[in-house]
Amino acid sequence: MISKTFPITEIIRHRRTVKPAMMDSDLDIPMELIDELLENANWAPTHGFTEPWRFKIFSGNSRKSLGKKLQDLYSAHTPDDQFRQDKLNKLGKNPILAPIVMAICMERGDNPKIPELEEIEAVACAIQNMHLTAAAAGLGAFWSSPPILGTDGMREFLSLREIDRCLGLFYLGWLKEGENWPKSSRGPVSNKIEWVDKS
Numbered sequence: 001m002i003s004k005t006f007p008i009t010e011i012i013r014h015r016r017t018v019k020p021a022m023m024d025s026d027l028d029i030p031m032e033l034i035d036e037l038l039e040n041a042n043w044a045p046t047h048g049f050t051e052p053w054r055f056k057i058f059s060g061n062s063r064k065s066l067g068k069k070l071q072d073l074y075s076a077h078t079p080d081d082q083f084r085q086d087k088l089n090k091l092g093k094n095p096i097l098a099p100i101v102m103a104i105c106m107e108r109g110d111n112p113k114i115p116e117l118e119e120i121e122a123v124a125c126a127i128q129n130m131h132l133t134a135a136a137a138g139l140g141a142f143w144s145s146p147p148i149l150g151t152d153g154m155r156e157f158l159s160l161r162e163i164d165r166c167l168g169l170f171y172l173g174w175l176k177e178g179e180n181w182p183k184s185s186r187g188p189v190s191n192k193i194e195w196v197d198k199s
């Protein structure tokens with residue numbers, strides 16, 4: 001049962017991964033909602049105010065170029081014995097199943113006091129802000145992280161420097177008619193807690 005002590009609890013428990021195959025690619029996402037997702041992402045915590053999150057947004061025909069690039073990189077980087085035709089197909093198809101796909105990038109700052117890991121963590125917080133905002137609006141979202149995102153070819157495609165990273169593709173879209181908001185589960189939090197009392 002969902003606790004209703006705070007509205008945010010409901011949103012956090014409601015947030016789900018919605019895969020592109022469940023999305024209606026023809027149903028547009030209003031620009032005001034996209035703006036709100038991005039504004040909320042921009043309010044993520046950031047050590048040293050480096051604000052390392054960068055969003056490269058694909059819509060319309062550019063989604064096809066993204067799919068083609070993902071397929072080319074998968075073909076080029078996958079050893080023959082690991083190659084899967086279904087994966088190749090999905091990489092090309094996923095971007096056109098969602099009306100909006102964002103490449104979520106980390107632009108490495110130049111403050112030497114901030115470790116790279118903290119820049120990555122800040123971007124992850126930004127994605128969570130976006131994912132929760134999407135869930136609150138009933139909009140589906142999927143964070144995908146195929147290994148090819150770390151290739152030089154992908155960096156070049158996204159105009160990233162060598163020290164920057166693409167941490168994921170974030171697919172956004174409304175559920176297709178007939179699809180239901182997915183369910184998920186977690187193991188008990190009690191297994192993940194240790195109250196340390198050494199006094």
Ligand SMILES: Cc1cc2nc3c(=O)[nH]c(=O)nc-3n(C[C@H](O)[C@H](O)[C@H](O)COP(=O)(O)O)c2cc1C
Pocket residue numbers: 015016017018143144145146168182183184185
């Ligand atoms: C950093 C990160 C990367 C992820 N990458 C993938 C991915 O490549 N493929 C995938 O199917 N799901 C990916 N996911 C989504 C998880 O599969 C999903 O969160 C999990 O199944 C739990 O479902 P829920 O988000 O609906 O609770 C990723 C999630 C995170 C946090």
